Amino acid sequence: MPEHDLVIRGGTVATATGVYPADVAIRGERIAAIGAGLAPGRTELDATGRLLLPGGVDSHCHIEQLAASGLMNADDFASATGSAALGGTTTVIPFAAQHVGMSLTRVVEEYHAAAERGAMVDYAFHMILCDPRPEILHEELPPLARAGHGSLKVFLTYDRLRVEDAQFLDVLEAARLHGQMVCVHAENHGMITWMGKRLLAGGYRAPRYHVPSHPRLGEIEAIGRAIACAALVDQPLMIFHVSTAEGAGVIHRARGEGRKVWGETCTQYLTLGARDLDRPGLEGAMWMCSPPLREPADQEALWWALEIGALQTVSSDHAPYRMDASGKLAKGENAHFKEIANGMPGLELRLPVLFDAMVSRGRLGLEKFVELTATAPARLYGLHARKGSIVIGADADLALWNPDRLVEIVQGPRHDRAGYTPYAGRTVRGWPEIVLRRGQVIVADGALQAPSGSGRFLPRTGGPAAAPLGRPAPELDPARNFGAQLRP
Numbered sequence: 001m002p003e004h005d006l007v008i009r010g011g012t013v014a015t016a017t018g019v020y021p022a023d024v025a026i027r028g029e030r031i032a033a034i035g036a037g038l039a040p041g042r043t044e045l046d047a048t049g050r051l052l053l054p055g056g057v058d059s060h061c062h063i064e065q066l067a068a069s070g071l072m073n074a075d076d077f078a079s080a081t082g083s084a085a086l087g088g089t090t091t092v093i094p095f096a097a098q099h100v101g102m103s104l105t106r107v108v109e110e111y112h113a114a115a116e117r118g119a120m121v122d123y124a125f126h127m128i129l130c131d132p133r134p135e136i137l138h139e140e141l142p143p144l145a146r147a148g149h150g151s152l153k154v155f156l157t158y159d160r161l162r163v164e165d166a167q168f169l170d171v172l173e174a175a176r177l178h179g180q181m182v183c184v185h186a187e188n189h190g191m192i193t194w195m196g197k198r199l200l201a202g203g204y205r206a207p208r209y210h211v212p213s214h215p216r217l218g219e220i221e222a223i224g225r226a227i228a229c230a231a232l233v234d235q236p237l238m239i240f241h242v243s244t245a246e247g248a249g250v251i252h253r254a255r256g257e258g259r260k261v262w263g264e265t266c267t268q269y270l271t272l273g274a275r276d277l278d279r280p281g282l283e284g285a286m287w288m289c290s291p292p293l294r295e296p297a298d299q300e301a302l303w304w305a306l307e308i309g310a311l312q313t314v315s316s317d318h319a320p321y322r323m324d325a326s327g328k329l330a331k332g333e334n335a336h337f338k339e340i341a342n343g344m345p346g347l348e349l350r351l352p353v354l355f356d357a358m359v360s361r362g363r364l365g366l367e368k369f370v371e372l373t374a375t376a377p378a379r380l381y382g383l384h385a386r387k388g389s390i391v392i393g394a395d396a397d398l399a400l401w402n403p404d405r406l407v408e409i410v411q412g413p414r415h416d417r418a419g420y421t422p423y424a425g426r427t428v429r430g431w432p433e434i435v436l437r438r439g440q441v442i443v444a445d446g447a448l449q450a451p452s453g454s455g456r457f458l459p460r461t462g463g464p465a466a467a468p469l470g471r472p473a474p475e476l477d478p479a480r481n482f483g484a485q486l487r488p
């Protein structure tokens with residue numbers, strides 16, 4: 001009777017802390033041994049010439065999510081997570097999105113049902129809070145936190161989604177009591193509203209005007225304000241989708257001052273730019289996302305921020321809408337930029353596009369690639385070391401990469417349902433050819449082998465936000481001098 005179920009031999013293991021030749025043995029769903037000369041497996045896989053990486057963790061993607069406008073994004077859990085697997089990602093954290101008036105418990109139940117039907121990779125949810133009324137925070141949130149929902153997202157902009165600063169503080173304080181991470185969409189709502197009105201009044205309607213309608217100063221201001229709010233209640237904070245050099249700088253400085261803040265950027269802010277929206281007619285809508293794509297200098301600064309650790313994760317912010325009446329063109333062919341849904345597909349190509357940029361072109365190297373796309377998001381959201389690492393006892397979520405394979409990304413439908421990709425026209429070097437989830441091969445030869453609904457929910461505890469369960473923030477302790485918080 002072989003000791004292992006599967007042994008992957010002859011590959012090069014790549015982790016966030018080292019790259020070395022080793023065989024990997026799997027028993028059941030987990031990694032059982034790493035090293036040379038491992039006992040035989042029931043099945044063996046030859047990984048000669050291949051890199052063996054932990055499956056990617058995409059900690060920011062929108063799946064089967066209803067926008068406040070009533071528009072459903074293009075993917076269901078099967079199409080989105082299938083496309084994730086094809087691109088080497090084996091864990092996703094999409095959203096369970098509350099809208100005003102809704103019960104959060106009910107919302108989470110609905111997203112659970114959708115994921116149980118469709119998911120092909122493992123998943124958790126960030127719970128979006130648009131309506132943090134007292135019964136949500138004090139009655140619904142505690143049992144959801146105990147059930148393993150370890151993170152929340154709030155918006156500081158958008159008419160029907162945003163919270164005021166005082167509501168944001170309520171959310172931060174509640175999250176602190178339950179050890180949850182709070183993620184924030186940090187843009188200044190007033191600036192976006194005001195700029196949008198002025199641009200439209202001047203007749204500037206094309207998709208490209210989406211960029212100036214979200215001024216970079218709005219991101220810079222809101223990131224600073226969000227960090228200050230989190231500091232007031234001593235709550236860890238994740239700044240989502242940082243798009244500007246200055247935004248990354250605000251986070252870097254705050255971290256230098258000891259603030260408990262982390263930052264994410266996304267594939268598109270590193271590899272696409274505002275100029276991509278300069279297309280005739282509505283074509284530029286394919287590149288509309290929020291915050292918008294920025295300038296080449298921002299891309300350089302974001303790469304630098306990742307290198308020095310000012311930002312810690314790179315996600316896809318997969319938010320797919322088709323270029324037809326079911327999606328971006330829901331308001332017709334004469335729609336102005338405020339009437340077009342924001343978001344682009346990215347779950348499948350996040351890792352290949354980043355591998356090409358970081359590893360094949362030598363920008364940040366293989367270890368950093370693994371850290372930013374798998375290990376760090378797992379740690380920050382309480383999934384370490386079950387996910388995001390190649391260590392004994394971890395789930396056997398692995399991707400065998402051919403580092404030399406050249407793939408031309410052509411325009412047209414992929415496995416997701418957006419019907420297009422914003423990355424068409426580039427040729428990437430490096431591709432994940434075989435993908436395993438919990439020891440099962442789910443992708444081989446470009447074909448998906450995972451049944452819908454075979455992904456599992458990942459209850460989360462841990463992560464940097466988990467420690468101070470149940471204690472009030474020191475500054476809010478009535479026994480202390482409130483003025484203390486003003487001292488440096």
Ligand code: DUC
Nearest residue numbers: 185290317319342343
């Ligand atoms: N924010 C996101 O995080 N994703 C898509 C659009 C948005 O505003």
Ligand code: ZN
Nearest residue numbers: 185240241290
């Ligand atoms: Zn956002």
Ligand code: ZN
Nearest residue numbers: 060062317319
């Ligand atoms: Zn998003």
